[in-house]
Amino acid sequence: GLAVKDRIMQIIRECCALTEDGITAETEIKAVSLDSLSFIQLIVSLETEFGIEFDDERLDIYAYEAVNDVISAVEELANAGK
Numbered sequence: 001g002l003a004v005k006d007r008i009m010q011i012i013r014e015c016c017a018l019t020e021d022g023i024t025a026e027t028e029i030k031a032v033s034l035d036s037l038s039f040i041q042l043i044v045s046l047e048t049e050f051g052i053e054f055d056d057e058r059l060d061i062y063a064y065e066a067v068n069d070v071i072s073a074v075e076e077l078a079n080a081g082k
Contacts, residue, residue: 015042052077
């Protein structure tokens with residue numbers, strides 16, 4: 001739902017160098033100044049927030065082109081856990 005999406009974008013904002021609110025689902029990951037360290041921080045935050053666990057293939061920053069891909073991954077994992 002929308003709340004999940006909003007929360008994910010909020011977490012992405014907190015983890016990346018951007019302070020502006022210009023992050024949408026279509027924003028490219030490489031455009032939000034996430035490096036591998038802040039990406040891991042993002043994953044850990046998402047895992048904690050949603051009670052999910054990313055498998056190894058989802059821990060590759062290059063597996064995500066846009067914010068939407070992260071949202072899809074989180075929703076998939078969250079639904080799988082139900």
